[in-house]
Amino acid sequence: MLTQMDHSPVDIENRLKGVPETAKPFVLPMLGTVRHERADAARNRTTILAAAEQLVAADGASVVTMDRVAHCAGVGKGTLFRHFGDRCGLMRALLDERERAFQEEFIRGPAPLGPGAPPRERLVAFGERMYEHIEIQGDLLLAAENGAPGERLRHSVYAAYRAHVIALLEQSSYAGATAYLADVLLAALSSELVLFQRREQALSRLQLASGWSELVHALVPDERAR
Amino acid sequence: MLTQMDHSPVDIENRLKGVPETAKPFVLPMLGTVRHERADAARNRTTILAAAEQLVAADGASVVTMDRVAHCAGVGKGTLFRHFGDRCGLMRALLDERERAFQEEFIRGPAPLGPGAPPRERLVAFGERMYEHIEIQGDLLLAAENGAPGERLRHSVYAAYRAHVIALLEQSSYAGATAYLADVLLAALSSELVLFQRREQALSRLQLASGWSELVHALVPDERAR
DNA sequence: CTCACTAGCGGACTGTGGTCCGGATAGGCG
DNA sequence: CGCCTATCCGGACCACAGTCCGCTAGTGAG
Numbered sequence: 001m002l003t004q005m006d007h008s009p010v011d012i013e014n015r016l017k018g019v020p021e022t023a024k025p026f027v028l029p030m031l032g033t034v035r036h037e038r039a040d041a042a043r044n045r046t047t048i049l050a051a052a053e054q055l056v057a058a059d060g061a062s063v064v065t066m067d068r069v070a071h072c073a074g075v076g077k078g079t080l081f082r083h084f085g086d087r088c089g090l091m092r093a094l095l096d097e098r099e100r101a102f103q104e105e106f107i108r109g110p111a112p113l114g115p116g117a118p119p120r121e122r123l124v125a126f127g128e129r130m131y132e133h134i135e136i137q138g139d140l141l142l143a144a145e146n147g148a149p150g151e152r153l154r155h156s157v158y159a160a161y162r163a164h165v166i167a168l169l170e171q172s173s174y175a176g177a178t179a180y181l182a183d184v185l186l187a188a189l190s191s192e193l194v195l196f197q198r199r200e201q202a203l204s205r206l207q208l209a210s211g212w213s214e215l216v217h218a219l220v221p222d223e224r225a226r
Numbered sequence: 227m228l229t230q231m232d233h234s235p236v237d238i239e240n241r242l243k244g245v246p247e248t249a250k251p252f253v254l255p256m257l258g259t260v261r262h263e264r265a266d267a268a269r270n271r272t273t274i275l276a277a278a279e280q281l282v283a284a285d286g287a288s289v290v291t292m293d294r295v296a297h298c299a300g301v302g303k304g305t306l307f308r309h310f311g312d313r314c315g316l317m318r319a320l321l322d323e324r325e326r327a328f329q330e331e332f333i334r335g336p337a338p339l340g341p342g343a344p345p346r347e348r349l350v351a352f353g354e355r356m357y358e359h360i361e362i363q364g365d366l367l368l369a370a371e372n373g374a375p376g377e378r379l380r381h382s383v384y385a386a387y388r389a390h391v392i393a394l395l396e397q398s399s400y401a402g403a404t405a406y407l408a409d410v411l412l413a414a415l416s417s418e419l420v421l422f423q424r425r426e427q428a429l430s431r432l433q434l435a436s437g438w439s440e441l442v443h444a445l446v447p448d449e450r451a452r
Numbered sequence: 453c454t455c456a457c458t459a460g461c462g463g464a465c466t467g468t469g470g471t472c473c474g475g476a477t478a479g480g481c482g
Numbered sequence: 483c484g485c486c487t488a489t490c491c492g493g494a495c496c497a498c499a500g501t502c503c504g505c506t507a508g509t510g511a512g
């Protein structure tokens with residue numbers, strides 16, 4: 001009917017939406033700081049997450065509907081979407097804690113995943129850790145990614161992985177286009193592909209790990225070669 | 227109401243459905259032959275395809291709804307689903323002709339895409355041709371693939387690509403796990419990723435092509451090395 | 453040509469994701 | 483303590499994919 005603006009769940013955008021330029025102090029809140037969430041809202045968020053977690057654990061992520069989560073949490077459907085934007089957002093929120101820990105591991109954790117090991121070894125470890133991650137969170141990852149096509153690639157989680165892989169490639173003496181190669185390597189670790197390989201192709205975890213190691217060794221030069 | 231069999235659009239399954247074992251001659255029709263489609267049904271199929279094609283050309287695949295196609299073709303919605311199974315099936319049908327030609331090219335066409343060139347060159351050509359394919363059919367490919375997660379990997383189109391790449395890898399003297407590598411290479415050519423690289427990352431076609439070429443050269447040994 | 457059989461048809465119906473807006477309320481402020 | 487308003491709530495509502503089933507008409511047999 002009017003401007004078909006995207007329905008982003010990001011709070012900042014809502015905040016800046018239709019503000020008439022009154023005497024409101026022109027302050028852009030620091031990114032990352034959340035302007036005081038009302039107590040009932042916070043309570044609802046945790047209630048919803050708990051309900052969702054329970055339902056996912058019981059029935060599997062793929063059959064959990066927003067209606068059921070809302071009903072089970074004792075809130076209206078609008079509340080779910082207010083907090084999480086869309087279904088994928090809710091799933092991502094469920095993954096958030098593990099995801100955060102995972103990122104922490106490869107950014108600041110111990111070698112070979114974290115800093116200290118040569119970049120090629122870190123890449124190998126990264127892939128193995130990602131396979132493990134997918135093994136554990138499989139269905140949830142699938143549910144979190146299956147939104148608009150290409151949405152997962154635009155999201156901050158992917159951006160973090162991408163930045164990490166690019167950094168490792170640059171630390172190695174890889175001569176080619178690092179961004180391109182990073183996307184290719186991450187494509188090899190996408191949950192959709194990996195779950196297909198595990199379930200349909202019946203590849204063992206070992207086969208995946210050795211395939212990945214081979215791949216990285218073929219593509220990424222040893223640090224000493226620089 | 228009865229056996230909840232999957233709603234596959236494949237004719238063979240329908241054919242074998244609830245046949246009582248009367249005196250019907252026990253004949254398995256050759257695969258690929260379609261048991262006589264009624265004239266009105268065939269007419270409807272082409273009408274639907276024409277309507278869909280027109281709508282996709284006019285508005286883009288992503289906003290074309292089944293209702294609109296049905297209405298625009300002057301048939302009921304049930305008819306669409308009878309013929310094509312689901313939305314992705316319709317999109318795939320729209321792609322079918324080009325897809326067929328593409329496959330023909332790399333199976334029986336002239337070198338370097340077809341047989342005659344060394345496998346590594348054929349792989350490079352395959353990627354370039356795939357990039358071109360995605361360039362032209364982008365949105366339609368996206369619409370055709372965005373179904374249940376992993377469905378695209380289970381489909382015959384993917385299987386054909388996969389078989390082709392595996393064959394090329396085996397023809398080269400690649401020593402590792404060909405199936406794993408084939409999936410990785412195809413992941414690098416998935417329309418989702420490629421459209422992301424083109425549109426979000428603003429990579430040029432040339433950058434993609436050279437990235438791909440680099441990738442293949444790093445991974446696949448030259449034939450003479452065998 | 454006629455009949456019977458069944459493939460095919462169509463559109464009402466269901467389930468799900470996502471939107472909207474009138475009403476309720478937390479919590480800062482006087 | 484009571485008011486005021488930004489914030490939040492809830493569920494009615496919409497759009498769309500996909501299902502179902504009673505009816506129609508094409509087709510092959512006789």
